[in-house]
Amino acid sequence: MRRALELAARGAGQVSPSPLVGCVVALDGGEIVGEGFYLYEGVKHAETLALEQAGERARGATAYVSLEPHAHQGRTPPCTVALIRAGVRRVVAPVEDPNPLVSGRGFAHLREAGLEVEVGLLAPEAARLNEKYVHAMRHARPFVHLKLATSLDGRIATRTGDARWITNEQSRARVHELRHEYDAILVGAGTAVADNPALTDRSRMPRHRPLTRVVLDDRLILSPDSQLAQTAAETPLVVFTSEGADEGAADALRARGVEIVRQPRGARDLSAALEELHRRTLQSVLVEGGATVAGRFIEAGLVDKVSFFIAPLIIGGRDAMPAVAGTGANLIADATRLRDVEITQHGSDVEITGYTETVTSDG
Ligand SMILES: NC(=O)c1ccc[n+]([C@@H]2O[C@H](COP(=O)([O-])OP(=O)(O)OC[C@H]3O[C@@H](n4cnc5c(N)ncnc54)[C@H](OP(=O)(O)O)[C@@H]3O)[C@@H](O)[C@H]2O)c1
Structure with a gap:
C-alpha cells in the first residue's frame, strides 16, 4: 500500500x-x-x-x-x-x-x-x-492553504512595503513545488499592486491544467500593465470585484484576457468566491497574502492548512506589516492553533506547516 x-x-x-x-x-x-x-x-x-x-x-x-x-x-x-x-x-x-x-x-x-x-x-x-480532492468533495468548496513568508519577528514586509526577499532561494523553490500541487493561487489587490507578482508555477513539473491566478480587488486597482494582467492570455487570471467597480477599468483588464467576476457583496465575500472556484472544478487554492487577505481568511474560518516560511532576520518597527491582520484573537485560548505540525529546514529558513483545528485530516 x-x-x-x-x-x-x-x-x-x-x-x-x-x-x-x-x-x-x-x-x-x-x-x-x-x-x-x-x-x-x-x-x-x-x-x-x-x-x-x-x-x-x-x-x-x-x-x-x-x-x-x-x-x-x-x-x-x-x-x-x-x-x-x-x-x-x-x-x-x-x-x-x-x-x-x-x-x-x-x-x-x-x-x-x-x-x-x-x-x-x-x-x-x-x-x-488526497486531502484536496476529499475536501472539495465533502464541503463543495476548495481546500484552502495559507502560505506566508515571514521574518523572525513575524513581519511579511517592512514599513515601506518592501517584501523581497524575506526568505532564501531554497524556500522559494519549495513554494513553486507547493504551487504545483494547487489548482489556484490567490492574493489581495494590495499584494498584486505592491509586489507586481507573476504568481506562476515555475516548478518545471508538468501540469494537467494551468494554475488559475485569482485577485480580490473591489476597486479594480490592478493595472492592465501589471505582470498578472500581461500574462492573462497564457495563464488564467480571475479578478473578483464588486458590482459597482469601474466598467472602464474592467474593460481595460478584459482586453488583456482577464476574467472579471462581479459579486453582489464584492470580493470581500470569500465564501462566494470559493463557491465560484468550486463551480469551475478547482479543488484547491493556495492563498499567498497579504496581511489583510490572510486575516480575513483566518477570521472567516476558511483556512484548512497553513505554511509559514520563517527567515532568520528581524525587520522590526511597529508599522512593519504583520503576517496576519484583522482584529486578531482576544485571548491565546482563542488563537488559531495548528495540529499535525511538520517542521522542515530550508537552509537557514524554517517551514512550519500544519492544519487548523477546525478541520480533520480526512477533510
Ligand atoms: N511575505 C509574504 O509572504 C507576503 C505575501 C504577500 C504580500 N506581502 C506584502 O504584504 C503587503 C500587502 O498586504 P495588504 O494587507 O496591504 O494587502 P492584501 O491583503 O494583499 O490586499 C488587501 C486588499 O485587497 C482588497 N480585498 C478585496 N477583497 C478582499 C477580501 N475578501 N479580503 C481582504 N482584502 C480584500 C482590499 O482592497 P479594497 O480596499 O480595494 O477593497 C484590501 O485592501 C505588501 O507589502 C506585500 O509585499 C508579503
Whole structure:
C-alpha cells in the first residue's frame, strides 16, 4: 500500500479534478507483478495500467489500490469490472471514495462478484494524500492553504512595503513545488499592486491544467500593465470585484484576457468566491497574502492548512506589516492553533506547516 501511495503521488499536478490513485498488483509471497498510477491526460486508470502489466499473473493476486475503485462508467469503463475480469482474488484499499457517484459502490460491486475486500490500511496517509480532492468533495468548496513568508519577528514586509526577499532561494523553490500541487493561487489587490507578482508555477513539473491566478480587488486597482494582467492570455487570471467597480477599468483588464467576476457583496465575500472556484472544478487554492487577505481568511474560518516560511532576520518597527491582520484573537485560548505540525529546514529558513483545528485530516 505504501508503494501504491507513492505511485499515486507521482500524479501531483496532473489529475485534478480527479483524485490521485496508485495501484500495485502483488502475489501472495509479496512479489509485485504490476504497477500503475493515474494521469488525467493518460486517461487509463491506475488499476487498468497495473492489471495490463500483470497480465495472466493477476489471476488470484491482490490489488492494492490507494482509493476505492470506481464502479461507474465515467471517462473510462468501471475499474471494478477490470479487477473482476482479471481474476484478482483480493482488493485492499485504505478509504472509500467521497465522490457520491462512487462512494461504497465500488467495494459493494467487488464483494458481490466474490472478491475479498479489505478497507482501512494506511487510511490516514491515503486521506492526507488526497486531502484536496476529499475536501472539495465533502464541503463543495476548495481546500484552502495559507502560505506566508515571514521574518523572525513575524513581519511579511517592512514599513515601506518592501517584501523581497524575506526568505532564501531554497524556500522559494519549495513554494513553486507547493504551487504545483494547487489548482489556484490567490492574493489581495494590495499584494498584486505592491509586489507586481507573476504568481506562476515555475516548478518545471508538468501540469494537467494551468494554475488559475485569482485577485480580490473591489476597486479594480490592478493595472492592465501589471505582470498578472500581461500574462492573462497564457495563464488564467480571475479578478473578483464588486458590482459597482469601474466598467472602464474592467474593460481595460478584459482586453488583456482577464476574467472579471462581479459579486453582489464584492470580493470581500470569500465564501462566494470559493463557491465560484468550486463551480469551475478547482479543488484547491493556495492563498499567498497579504496581511489583510490572510486575516480575513483566518477570521472567516476558511483556512484548512497553513505554511509559514520563517527567515532568520528581524525587520522590526511597529508599522512593519504583520503576517496576519484583522482584529486578531482576544485571548491565546482563542488563537488559531495548528495540529499535525511538520517542521522542515530550508537552509537557514524554517517551514512550519500544519492544519487548523477546525478541520480533520480526512477533510
Ligand atoms: N511575505 C509574504 O509572504 C507576503 C505575501 C504577500 C504580500 N506581502 C506584502 O504584504 C503587503 C500587502 O498586504 P495588504 O494587507 O496591504 O494587502 P492584501 O491583503 O494583499 O490586499 C488587501 C486588499 O485587497 C482588497 N480585498 C478585496 N477583497 C478582499 C477580501 N475578501 N479580503 C481582504 N482584502 C480584500 C482590499 O482592497 P479594497 O480596499 O480595494 O477593497 C484590501 O485592501 C505588501 O507589502 C506585500 O509585499 C508579503
